[in-house]
Amino acid sequence: MCVFCEIVNGNIPCYKIYEDDNFLAFLDLSQATLGHTLVVPKKHYENIFDLDENLPLLKVVSKIAKALKKGLGISDLNIVNNNGPLAGQTINHFHIHLIPRYEGDKVSFIFGENKISNDEFKTLVNKITKEIK
């Protein structure tokens, strides 16, 4: 069984932040910054491609973000979700990272840039939109 399923089932302890019927939120042991929290569905979904899109995920993420803001006195926060090895997913149970940001912290995200033509933009739009169910 995966480590997050073990945490959900209470076989591995965690620093619990929040729990409801569908989700559990707990402190990430790595603490990229203080308050670094994970939100996981209680049911095992491997990644976003597997996830039930009817789950009220944003509701829970938003609730935890606001608690981090007030409780830790922060005003900046990243929400990160990795899907698949190329994207840096290391535990194959869907999870969202909430990472409070502090002046001078060690977190960085570097987005490269691709210059593409108008036609390439249109091709991308077509390829993607035809798959939206």
Ligand SMILES: [Zn+2]
């Ligand atoms: Zn799992």
